[in-house]
Amino acid sequence: DAGITQSPRYKITETGRQVTLMCHQTWSHSYMFWYRQDLGHGLRLIYYSAAADITDKGEVPDGYVVSRSKTENFPLTLESATRSQTSVYFCASSLQGARGNTIYFGEGSWLTVV
């Protein structure tokens, strides 16, 4: 039971570079989410997707792009990385979303922008 896998787990990049964080789930969950977790802010929703080809913004979407061409994959791209995007990023999935189902998280991707 692989669940949710994220890659890379750790990444250091330079300001201005494009970075893509990958997320793959094996449960065929409809909903997928990207959160960032920062001290003092907790988990903040960046983007979510209700199904393939359906995505929408969360609380903090600026500077990020997502796509979902296949149900099982939900990559997150930082178009031009900034130091403020240094964070730990969690991909998550849910069978039915917040209307009656729980949410499961990946192991996280630690991103440092220098």
Next chain:
Amino acid sequence: QKEVEQDPGPLSVPEGAIVSLNCTYSNSAFQYFMWYRQYSRKGPELLMYTYSSGNKEDGRFTAQVDKSSKYISLFIRDSQPSDSATYLCAMSGNPTRDFNKFYFGSGTKLNVKP
């Protein structure tokens, strides 16, 4: 005002103690309540899931929901050093809006001393 409030701790207890972790919330429409455990440098792991009010027990863990007080609790009996982690509460299920949203507390850091 945050939708979900959680004391960040840290909470330090001796091994074998009963631990009480709590969250309060402001939105009376929430119907689904969850507790997650997050070890250092890991993703949040689902511990308990409760629908509406009442208690749910799973081994040493008991989750309580008091919707009239907008208060949820997680009790850990016979706490072990392996329980040392950050515990996040989460809730969802507003039937009128935000079907995509899960609301998370900021987490309480627990340290169980041997």
